Amino acid sequence: MAKITINDVAQLVGVSTATISNYLNGNFSKMSEKTRIRITEIIKNTNYQPSNVAHQLATNEARTIGVSVVDITNPFTSTVLSGIYEACGQAGYSVIFTNASNNDAVELDNINKLRQQDTAGLIINPINPESPIYKVLSNENVVLLDRQAKETRIDTIVTDNFSSVKSFIQDMKKNGYDELYFVSWPIQKISTRLLRYNGFNSAMHYTDDHHLLIVNESSSSALKEELYTIMQNRKTKRIGFFSMNAKVLIQLLTILQQMDYNYPEDFGVGTYEDLEWMQIFRPGISCISQNSKKLGELAVKTLLDKLQQQRNNSPVPKARIIEVPTSFIKRASY
Amino acid sequence: MAKITINDVAQLVGVSTATISNYLNGNFSKMSEKTRIRITEIIKNTNYQPSNVAHQLATNEARTIGVSVVDITNPFTSTVLSGIYEACGQAGYSVIFTNASNNDAVELDNINKLRQQDTAGLIINPINPESPIYKVLSNENVVLLDRQAKETRIDTIVTDNFSSVKSFIQDMKKNGYDELYFVSWPIQKISTRLLRYNGFNSAMHYTDDHHLLIVNESSSSALKEELYTIMQNRKTKRIGFFSMNAKVLIQLLTILQQMDYNYPEDFGVGTYEDLEWMQIFRPGISCISQNSKKLGELAVKTLLDKLQQQRNNSPVPKARIIEVPTSFIKRASY
DNA sequence: CTGTTAGCGCTTTCAG
DNA sequence: CTGAAAGCGCTAACAG
DSSP: OOOOOHHHHHHHHTSOHHHHHHHHTTOGGGSOHHHHHHHHHHHHHHTOOOOHHHHHHHHOOOOEEEEEESOTTSHHHHHHHHHHHHHHHHTTOEEEEEEOTTOHHHHHHHHHHHHHTOOSEEEEOOSOTTSTHHHHSOTTSEEEESSOOSSOSSOEEEEOHHHHHHHHHHHHHHTTOSEEEEEESOOTTOHHHHHHHHHHHHHHTOOSSTTEEEOOSSOOHHHHHHHHHHHHTOTTOOEEEEESSHHHHHHHHHHHHHTTOOTTTTOEEEEESOOGGGGTSSSOOEEEEOOHHHHHHHHHHHHHHHHHHHHTTOOOOOOOEEEEOOEEEOOSOO | OOOOOHHHHHHHHTSOHHHHHHHHTTOGGGSOHHHHHHHHHHHHHHTOOOOHHHHHHHHOOOOEEEEEESOTTSHHHHHHHHHHHHHHHHTTOEEEEEEOTTOHHHHHHHHHHHHHTOOSEEEEOOSOTTSTHHHHSOTTSEEEESSOOSSOSSOEEEEOHHHHHHHHHHHHHHTTOSEEEEEESOOTTOHHHHHHHHHHHHHHTOOSSTTEEEOOSSOOHHHHHHHHHHHHTOTTOOEEEEESSHHHHHHHHHHHHHTTOOTTTTOEEEEESOOGGGGTSSSOOEEEEOOHHHHHHHHHHHHHHHHHHHHTTOOOOOOOEEEEOOEEEOOSOO
């Protein structure tokens, strides 16, 4: 059962391949109703599936977009991906997917492979947008997501990291906390972490890093000691913590639990990111909720718009940052 | 800046395209060292990227595999996907990704698109493997994942749903529970749910459905009433619950919390699926942990092996079920 | 060691 | 309304 081609169909119908091609592309005006019906019939009988590659080679029009993510295992990422997929599907594009697993070398490799794949464009959730590779990528056919570079060379979709954290922290402060700490994985100049931290500092008017607590993803022992000291010396002061994301929150709470401290009595707590389980904690965890799916959709829209503009020979506008708002979910954790 | 092709490179180097092609395919023995070096140089200077489509059209060898998942938003799914991606990458395949969002029509559409995409094969995490589409898919180039059909027409990778739940429940029972309940979304003949439920019944020797509690993903009100009755009438009996997955567990605990019941005092609880937050609950939640990443990797391996066998003209063996073991994580929730 | 040439499956003028 | 034929970028004999 060799694969059936446009040639076979043409032969069976008794017309030329050109006519079949026209049929496939919906140019029905270019054939009699009779042959149209006949073609429909044959195609159904033979279960003919036009070859995408051949079509693409002939037209030079890629209908697929390439995606690279930092880590598919992160709930944030998978929601983004659902948005990307949905938006692409609606526009008739398919997506080829790539996962960096938080490893720069893998990411570089992925991006290079993607560039060879004859895609219409790329959506990249970068590990570090300052990496050299991002200097060579063109704003014509790529958009970045979540993490932004110092200088905006390529359109980037982000959340309002700074302002959302700032107002969240202001609310915590208003609730009577004397001292607040920002708990985070190493900042490493990663824009999301830095901006959230800046928002925190801006709300607290802190000017040094005495209220920054760093955890490593792999080990929480250093944090443990710091927390011990803080809790021991707090006296009558009311202490609160804001964690940079859900995983950090888990690390934070694990330690505090081990030391037998409970919120909101012994400390207050809030976090960036909103996951389902946060609502069944007792009490529920207050948090900042991002519309991750929207991020993905917007990335697709931005990319497709650019491509369309180029088709119209419009010049590519300057790269810009597109901010998606978050929402504030107040529960009883502080 | 028109795209540069193999022809351009050949001209610049002053050889024929055949030689360039040989170079690209690593057949260095077929050219002098001199021209080899010269080609390397030109390719670097021109930044020439061979076209994948053209290559594929010429060789008729797809280097991409298509994936369809029930719901990318599910942590189980994203971990599976990470395994799939990694295994594909190692084998030099890229993956084109598709998300059904739990919608049969979307899934059907996705699968059909995938079949037109000139992929080497398909890995499908089916919504319902009894759907007609799975009768037309061929075991030659597809493998199913997680949910299995009544009759195994296509290789399927699954976890040991029945036995893992059975021994988990036996352990709960041994801990002195008088009555255990299986909490689940509507079974709907979905194999994973059914098998887990069967494992439960097998351990408890229950022969009717009096210990099956159904929740809907969207509404927990019916469950609420049932739980109320059960807890009210339990008297001195020790009651326990086993939930079919993490989301059901959240629904279950939410209700029980609202009624002011705590585990393990008022009831015991365990669940299928292992997520990070389960360990910082107080007390931690005992659970069955699946190696989702492994599932993905195995799906790829199974698929690629089949394809290889066909290349060697071996007949495709009969479809089979491949079971991946789970592990039992004991904490203090019962 | 290197070049010629005929495809791969589809699109797209250009004639008729 | 329909067909012939060139071409998309690459591969794979086959010659030389």
